[in-house]
Amino acid sequence: MLKLSTKGQYGVRAMFEIARGYPENPVTIKEISERQDVSVAYLEQILNKLRRAGLIKSVKGPGGGYLLAAEPDKISIAVILKELEGPVAITSCLDPEEGCARVEGCVTHLLWRSLGAKIEAFLETITLNNLIEQEHLLKGDRRDKIYRFDVA
């Protein structure tokens, strides 16, 4: 339950690859495709959304590619997922687009709202920079710090 679509998953992984090139090295779709094993055509869709949302910039021509539009510690996982999948909305009646007929006096409504808020709050605390840091820990020998996200 509570699955994330591949669009969201791939989007985060793509942003992670682009973040590695920050601030000078444009990363091409092809590179992302190869490293993350996602088709170029599908990535185009995803990166397009992220570019229009202002999270990344693109550089055309040979040697071009994608660049982060802000510093890696300013871009949260929450922002990326919101652009690709819309707001956290455990139930459809919590989606701002839809609305709910039974809001008043509905106990489960409160429950789902609280859960959604908790999820958002968590995802807002994690940034691309945290992912990069975490990878360094994984590849390095600082095994003592390894499950950092559990602490946050």
Added chain:
Amino acid sequence: MLKLSTKGQYGVRAMFEIARGYPENPVTIKEISERQDVSVAYLEQILNKLRRAGLIKSVKGPGGGYLLAAEPDKISIAVILKELEGPVAITSCLDPEEGCARVEGCVTHLLWRSLGAKIEAFLETITLNNLIEQEHLLKGDRRDKIYRFDVA
């Protein structure tokens, strides 16, 4: 994003209705159907799963219906949802049934795992009894305690 299916939503609402009858009053499918506006046939599917999981008991014959199999404060939302929708698995590679080829050195994997753990932990703290309490607060005048789930 991160939607819950209607099966999970209706299941929690049905359990809430059954909890109101605890410990003596069997609640019929028809009553649940009317109060929660879900078809009888669909509820049958849902309640069947919950009964087989041992969360509720059924009493046949006139005056029969469904009863909670345990005390309302012993049944968490997490348990109900797990029976109806399987474990929390933000990505399919985190589903115990599937597995993941890239676990080692995969940073996002850690992220999704942490998120899933947080969600489960939260849902385990909320019981049917909490829902009933919360409803009393909503209907009563203790407006000061109203958003209880946010605190938990």
Added chain:
DNA sequence: ATAATACTTTACTAATTTTGTCAAGTATTG
């Protein structure tokens, strides 16, 4: 100039999941 590289956009579709309905029972008891 122009070929190579790279991004952009829109349309389409196969597969999967969700959200149920339907039919034909079985079990219990007043």
Added chain:
DNA sequence: CAATACTTGACAAAATTAGTAAAGTATTAT
């Protein structure tokens, strides 16, 4: 023994997901 209630399994329409495909436009190294 009829009324009430639960039980089971098959089936299917609708929505969503997860992509592919095609036909571009833009930039720049040489």
